[in-house]
Structures are given as C-alpha cells and as structure tokens.
Amino acid sequence: MFIELEELIVDNNLLGNDLLLPRLPNLHTLTLNKNQLTDIEALLEHLADVTPSLKYLSLLGNEACPNQLVSPDKDEDDYQRYRYFVLHKLPQLKFLDTRKVTIKEVMEAQARGAFMKVVKPKSEAPPNEAGSESHPLSYTPLPRGSRDAKNHRGIFAKCRYVYYGKHSEGNRFIRNDQL
Template identity: 75%
Template structure:
C-alpha cells in the first residue's frame, strides 16, 4: 500500500508489513510492551510509541536499528523505558539525559528524540559515552534473595550486643583521629 502516515490505536501489529512505503507511524496508547516487533519499514522516518508498556530499552533500540534504518524522529514518552521526570518522580534530568545518550548511541540517525532536537553536543557525547549509559536493572527480588541465601556463609560475624555501650558514642576498635590546621585555617582529619 502507498499510505505514508498511519495513526493507530491497536493491540496487534498484524498487517503492518503491507505498508512498506510508510514514512510516519503513531502507535501511542496501545498497551504495546517489550514483545513489540515491527516489520521492516525502510522508509519510516517518524515513530511514536508514547504511553505504552515498554520497559526494556536496549532490545527495543536494537530492533528499531534493524527494521527502521531511516528513523529520524522517535518518541517514547510515557513508557518506563523513558525516564522522564514529569512521569516518574524518582527520575531527574540527569537520568533523562543519560537515556538520550544511550538512545543516540544506538540510533545514530535520529534528529529528534521525544520532544527535543538532538544537539551536536549530545551526538558527540553519545558517541563517546553512550554505550556506558545503559540502565542496568536488578533481576526480580525473589531471584536476588534466593541467590543471596545460596551464597556461601561469610566468615565475618557482627559484634555481640554486649560489647557496645549505646550511651557512649565514642569510636571503638582503636580508631584515633587528629586534626591539623593548615594555611587556610580549615580542619583536616587524618586516621592514624
């Protein structure tokens, strides 16, 4: 088909491969997740996947690099994979900037990401540091607690409760400190 733009609110991407000349695809608000698989769309330059359920960024970017080589505009706002401070209070501008570097490292032809134009400085940083901006997530809590309990016992044990006087707040175990004044009258602490 010769359609050049498509704005879909669907649950399945079946039949999308018939739009091989598609240039713009809007898939906002579709409950699409990490299992998203687009057909090869060589002419697609604009893709928005806002407000879906995408949590895994790297696999999505690898897939997009393979099937949409002409992509210049991508928006992932409203997905967990996009750490936007307006959507998630735990995220800040630094988290979002690291996300941008990582995306630009993977998709080098992008000119716009989310709502902002890609700057020359961002492109340079992505080239240098983008590979190191990958967000590493812990495995599920059950797996990590099971691994911790399966690990060999530590040979370190805590001090017995009787050896600590909770009313006396001095350093224990022979730690001594001394302070020295230097030329600027600031205090420097050294452990000896």
C-alpha cells in the same frame, strides 16, 4: 505490506516488549508514547534493524524512558543518560522525545553512549518467604496476619467513641458566629 509508510503513531496502545515491526525502510517518524515498553536495549536494536531511515522518535510515558513527569523517582540526569544511550544505538536521529538532538549529544553518545544504559539492580533477597521482608520494620501497628498483601483479611467493627467536637483544642476559641 506498508513499505512506503513514513509516519507511524501508535501512542497509548498497551504495546509491550514483544513489539515486532515489519521492515519499514521509509519510516522517518515513530511515536510509541504511553505504552508498556520496559526493555530499551531490545527495542532500540529492533528499531535499528527494521527502520533505517528513522529520524524522529518519541518514547515518553514508557518505563523505558525515565521521564520525571511519569516516574517521580527519576531525575534529569537519568533522562540525559537515556538520551545518550538511544543516540548511541540510533545515531541518525534528529529529534528524540520532546527535544531536538544537539551535536554535543551526538558526540557524547559516540564517546560514552554504550555505557549510559540505565540498569536496575536486582534484589539479593529471595522473594517474600514466610514473613521475610527485604526491609523489615522494627514496629508496625498492624497485626501479623495483615502485613502480607496476599493474605489480607479486612475487619469491620463499630467504634465505641463518638466525637462531638466539644473537647477539641482547635475549637475552644472559635465561637459559632465566627464559623
């Protein structure tokens, strides 16, 4: 119904991988910031199909976009690989996220963009079976029943020791007039 739509901003709308846009032949600007998009390949294939005129795209704040500000475990190399992959799928883009697309990036995306998809390794271990963990700890101060997050039992008790601060090594040389 909106075939003349040129700009669409749907930031912070809890959109997920089931996002389906209608065919928007004149759409040139699309921002999908701060949503719940995780499958970058499916999203880019859908956008390539329904938005042939897309020039400006922003996906910041989604798990699909490995940005250091949102994902502390990601670095600049992860983000650059993401840019190459996006530019491989959508070569007509002029601006991606916060930066203008350079000629060097377009050439790299054409040459190697198909291989730049960031893939997460799947865990080989079966999902938490009775007591099995992917990285078992040799020691834990918690009782066995408290280790499983699904079977947590909280404990409330009264402490027998009351700390008054007289025996603290840090306070031994500080007088009351210095506080």
